[in-house]
Amino acid sequence: MSNSRPDLVIYGSPVSPFVRKVAAVCIEKGVDYEVEAVNVFDPPQWFVDISPMKRIPVLRDRSVAEEGVAGTIADSSAICAMIERKHPEPALYPAAxxxxxxxxxxxxxxxxxxxxxxxxxxxxxxxxxxxxxxxxxxxxxxxxxxxxxxxxxxxxxxxxxxxxxxxxxxxxxxxxxxxxxxxxxxxxxxxxxxxxxxxxxxxxxxxxxxxxxxxxxxxxxxxxxxxxxxxxxx
Ligand SMILES: N[C@@H](CCC(=O)N[C@@H](CS)C(=O)NCC(=O)O)C(=O)O
CATH class of the missing domain: 1.20.1050.10 (Glutathione S-transferase Yfyf (Class Pi); Chain A, domain 2)
Structure with missing residues (x-):
């Protein structure tokens, strides 16, 4: 078994449709990810720092930074567009x-x-x-x-x-x-x-x-x- 952690971490809960949307994009593309639980109604300070609108999901790309604001994206639409650019196949945004x-x-x-x-x-x-x-x-x-x-x-x-x-x-x-x-x-x-x-x-x-x-x-x-x-x- 590999000990390597995936680059992509989705902070939130699968109960959020926006978390599931990001997860679905990763699965369609065969990209490894993990979900790290965050209670958005009582968030820790580190999460408030990376989620200016106090919403889930926030994505972290550990290949960019392991902590702090760098390497994070708040908002599912921004996250999914970033994943598309990082992992273009199969395309989930039409070309035309x-x-x-x-x-x-x-x-x-x-x-x-x-x-x-x-x-x-x-x-x-x-x-x-x-x-x-x-x-x-x-x-x-x-x-x-x-x-x-x-x-x-x-x-x-x-x-x-x-x-x-x-x-x-x-x-x-x-x-x-x-x-x-x-x-x-x-x-x-x-x-x-x-x-x-x-x-x-x-x-x-x-x-x-x-x-x-x-x-x-x-x-x-x-x-x-x-x-x-x-x-x-x-
Ligand atoms: N436009 C945001 C919406 C995210 C959103 O509304 N998330 C909800 C959970 S489903 C949330 O964090 N709610 C916290 C609250 O209402 O205080 C996205 O697409 O990521």
Whole structure:
């Protein structure tokens, strides 16, 4: 067995969709990484120093520096773009200008609109409450599923346009981000997507990829301790 440590360390927790997004990029590229646990809600000072927005993930590249700000990048989108440049194969960003723009837009749409609705509207009202021994706010979660998510799903459905992938006819950062962020809802609730057939097929195919399934299984292990089953929000 080799004692060598991987260059890349992801600080955070697999419960974060943004940590799982970075992990998925590493796995798709066959790049070794490790996840070092950081509680972002009670972070140590060394982490605050490298995460100006007090968010996870932060990436460290030990080949650049083993401590301090040097060698670190905060924000999953910046991290994934850096990994792409360092490990170009297989490419996860389309080469064609328009397809690249489309992929980056879908990544941003998932990172902001989908993550905000799924995280603040469903994951947190359920999981944060249950982990504190409180009743989950199912009313808020059901309202989010019924009213906030459908227009976002409509946007993804239109951009998929019956295709297998969002941009450039191959898996890209767009597909990875949509899947990892949407799976934040799957951690606590059923996600029936029958009204959006292209997104439904895309989600099923992405969930079957080891790069998505592996980090999600690590998150589920944590979540299921407090929440044995998912809720039905319909
Ligand atoms: N745009 C950031 C978002 C990161 C983010 O929001 N992370 C959440 C965890 S999923 C966080 O650190 N939250 C801490 C907090 O809300 O105080 C990225 O893509 O890395």
């Amino acid at each position: 200008p328009m397809a690249l723009g489309e992929a980056l837009f879908i990544e941003e749409y998932a990172d902001t609109s989908l993550a905000m609705a799924g995280g603040m509207g469903i994951f947190r009202p359920i999981f944060f409450a249950v982990s504190k021994g409180q009743e989950p706010d199912l009313e808020k979660a059901r309202d989010t599923w019924a009213n906030q998510l459908p227009p976002i799903f409509d946007g993804f459905e239109a951009r998929l346009d019956k295709r297998e992938f969002f941009a450039g006819n191959a898996i890209s950062i767009a597909d990875i981000t949509v899947a990892t962020v949407l799976m934040q809802v799957s951690l606590v609730a059923e996600t029936p997507l029958g009204n959006w057939p292209a997104l439904d097929a895309h989600f099923a195919a992405m969930q079957a990829r080891p790069s998505i399934a592996g980090p999600y299984a690590a998150a589920e292990k944590v979540i299921r301790k407090a929440l044995p089953t998912r809720f039905d929000l319909t």
